[in-house]
Amino acid sequence: MKAKVYIETSIPSFYCEIRKEPDMVARRQWTRDWWAGASSRYTLVSSSATIEELEGGDYPTKKECLELIEGLPILPVKPAIAEIVKVYMKHHLMPKDPVGDALHLAIASYYKCEFLLTWNCQNLANANKFGHIKRINALLDLFVPTLVTPLQLRGVEDEPE
Secondary structure, X not given: OOEEEEEOOHHHHHHOOOOOOHHHHHHHHHHHHHHHHXXXXXXXEEEHHHHHHHHHOOOOOHHHHHHHXXXXXXXXXXXXXXXXXXXXXXXXXXXXOOHHHHHHHHHHHHOOOOEEEOOOOOOOOOHHHHHHHHHHHHHOOOOOOEEXXXXXXXXXXXXXX
């Protein structure tokens, strides 16, 4: 059985990134390299939260971002997930503004995704926050996904020769 990877908004955003700054180009390439072989190694899933975030912005690659995740199974946001988000916010797991980050984590946790794939290294793929996330999910009796970037989830077969 393949590990389940939850794809949040930053992944299609970086896959379709058009900025030319070296760090943007590198993240775009790492994302594309990972994506190229991902479906053969993982079960990729996303959610309506990701779709809504991608649809809500005004940016030139919106259509391409949405097309990238078009065929993925979409995990529904159930009422229990909204309750998880409230607990996350109460325990200051995520900043007050980006409820989206708390929502993505709640979805990936609720559906027991082995990985939450993100380029959000401030609020999600942040090793300094992982202990807090683990404690709150333990209090809620929730699965704890591994929060990673495409670069961290690369396999040996992804590495250039």
